[in-house]
Amino acid sequence: MLEVYVPATSANIGPGYDCLGLCLDLFNKFTFEELESGLQFEGCDEAFANEDNLVYKTMLFFYDKVKPKKIPKGIKISFENNIPICRGLGSSSTCIVAGLMAANVLSEANLSKDEILKLAIELEGHPDNVAPAIYGNMIIAFMEDGNLYHESIEVPKEIRFLAMVPDFELSTEKARAVLPKEIPHKDGVFNVSRCALLIAAFTKNNLDLVKVACKDKFHQDYRSHLINNYDDIVAYANKLDSLGTFLSGAGPTIMTLVKDGDDEIVEKMKSYLSTLENNWQILDLHCDPNGAYYKEV
Ligand SMILES: Nc1ncnc2c1ncn2[C@@H]1O[C@H](COP(=O)(O)OP(=O)(O)O)[C@@H](O)[C@H]1O
Numbered sequence: 001m002l003e004v005y006v007p008a009t010s011a012n013i014g015p016g017y018d019c020l021g022l023c024l025d026l027f028n029k030f031t032f033e034e035l036e037s038g039l040q041f042e043g044c045d046e047a048f049a050n051e052d053n054l055v056y057k058t059m060l061f062f063y064d065k066v067k068p069k070k071i072p073k074g075i076k077i078s079f080e081n082n083i084p085i086c087r088g089l090g091s092s093s094t095c096i097v098a099g100l101m102a103a104n105v106l107s108e109a110n111l112s113k114d115e116i117l118k119l120a121i122e123l124e125g126h127p128d129n130v131a132p133a134i135y136g137n138m139i140i141a142f143m144e145d146g147n148l149y150h151e152s153i154e155v156p157k158e159i160r161f162l163a164m165v166p167d168f169e170l171s172t173e174k175a176r177a178v179l180p181k182e183i184p185h186k187d188g189v190f191n192v193s194r195c196a197l198l199i200a201a202f203t204k205n206n207l208d209l210v211k212v213a214c215k216d217k218f219h220q221d222y223r224s225h226l227i228n229n230y231d232d233i234v235a236y237a238n239k240l241d242s243l244g245t246f247l248s249g250a251g252p253t254i255m256t257l258v259k260d261g262d263d264e265i266v267e268k269m270k271s272y273l274s275t276l277e278n279n280w281q282i283l284d285l286h287c288d289p290n291g292a293y294y295k296e297v
Pocket residue numbers: 044045048053054055079081084085086087088089090091092093095170171172173249250
């Protein structure tokens with residue numbers, strides 16, 4: 001049996017739309033058991049327990065692309081879901097990364113992490129959640145002319161990532177559909193300056209700069225109307241003097257950053273959220289430096 005552990009991610013981190021993301025210490029666990037024939041699921045929502053399952057489809061994609069000599073005849077996939085689905089915390093990328101890693105091990109294809117990442121980007125359509133899920137830390141990643149470029153940015157250990165998660169879903173597909181096809185040049189300048197500052201702020205541990213560096217003109221404003229109380233929650237987090245706040249991935253989760261020891265801010269944020277509709281819950285997380293891994297058991 002093979003166990004694959006894949007972390008949640010927070011993509012974009014404000015201004016880094018489709019290229020910047022970070023890995024969180026919350027993992028989905030996927031167990032793969034070879035069968036003589038057939039396809040079985042365990043622990044998976046009924047709606048996903050079929051041939052369209054993203055983990056299974058990803059394995060087929062891998063076999064089709066890589067054409068390994070050894071392909072399991074049948075497979076049982078068991079899910080331990082800890083990451084909320086359709087909330088902007090990379091649940092789909094956990095399925096893609098798990099499917100690719102499992103297919104790679106079970107078929108003895110021996111692809112490198114970068115080769116896996118390229119396939120993951122092809123499936124997910126953007127690198128900013130699959131790259132940190134595979135490599136850990138904060139990652140800047142993009143493809144150009146078929147070549148993959150990425151580098152990791154270490155996140156100061158004392159930063160707590162408070163993922164504020166509502167009870168409603170927002171699919172990435174829907175949240176991408178509201179974005180404009182083009183953006184004004186001045187918005188490009190706005191984002192590139194904040195994105196560069198954000199990376200410098202983390203690298204140099206100059207956390208006073210994070211708040212202004214989380215600002216963005218590419219996606220957050222366009223998506224905010226899809227999320228009840230988005231503006232109120234961001235304004236409240238800023239009033240509490242959290243380090244910075246941004247929409248996690250495509251939303252609806254809103255991420256606010258505080259330091260270890262900032263328990264008062266966390267308690268105030270919790271009691272504020274409890275006054276709102278949609279049962280907002282806080283997942284109190286840290287950046288994970290390692291990313292996905294597997295165990296043969
Ligand atoms: N644990 C899971 N089991 C099966 N399918 C999943 C799981 N998590 C995500 N998916 C698939 O990914 C889709 C959600 O992807 P997406 O809209 O990108 O949201 P997210 O921000 O959570 O990644 C689901 O509709 C489903 O097809």
